[in-house]
Amino acid sequence: MDELKNLLNQLLEKYKKAALVLEKWDSAIDTKSIEGHLEISKSHDTYQFYCKQKDNKEKEQKSQKRYLGRNESEVVRQLAQQSYNQNASVLISKRIKQLKKLLEGFNSDELDLLYDTLHPLRKKLVQPLLPTNQQKLESWKSQSFQSKPIRNVQESLYTNKNERVRSKSEKILADLFSAKGVDYQYERPLILPDGLRIYPDFTFYHPEKQVEIYWEHFGMMDVPEYANNAIRRIACYESAQIYLGERLLVTFETSQCTLNLRSAEALIQRHLWSNQT
Helix, strand or coil: CCHHHHHHHHHHHHHHHHHHHHHHHHHHCCCCCCCCEEEEEEECCEEEEEEEEECCCCCCCCEEEEEECHHHHHHHHHHHHHHHHHHHHHHHHHHHHHHHHHHCCCCCCHHHHHHHCCCHHHHHHCCCCCCCHHHHHHHHHCCCCCCCCCCCCCCCEECCCCCEECCHHHHHHHHHHHHCCCCCEECCCEECCCCCEECCCEEEEECCCCEEEEEEEECCCCCHHHHHHHHHHHHHHHHCCCCECCCEEEEECCCCCCCCHHHHHHHHHHHCCCCCC
């Protein structure tokens, strides 16, 4: 996922939308009908408004200002809006040009690609300036750990990577991750700040964000005791500042509602790093 590029595109759309609004305002109201700009000054405890403009008749173009009384509140408002619109127009035009230029041919992975696309023999001779995303991921994957033993499970279920899992839904999820090019580790232990050791169903590493992301599948939410334990488990994550929808992803299931693969795919697309090109 190219989050920076998405953010830049969102900013570009924001400024384009503002430009359209400004264009509509300018066509609906003649904001340039009043010459000059608004000046505000304080006298004692009250504010006074003036319309300041240059005297074009004078060679030196000296500035003149006219006091605006209470009966000219609409003139004051229009001058203020006119000044705002003019400044906004300059800013919007400048930002749209900058963002378009920045997005042209933009690729946040270009430094990685400079190394990754080298000939294999040349790669062995070159040290990249910074670890690539793939190198960071491989380093994380190389860390050894001891999974939680699988006991008291009647059916032997294995993923396409030949890993044993505890449920059919976990197998479906694991195979979905593999199909999407998302590297995961099953039941990799996580020690929370209070010392509690838990085993997330799936753990991922996002090399761009340089954080771990956890996925829990709660498959018996129509069983009260199971549902209460699921809520307590989510609370444990949040006590460690691992929040739902950020670094904690969750799917649910009951005996009547099976795993929603579309929702799972949307979570993968939105939150997880894929090594597929």
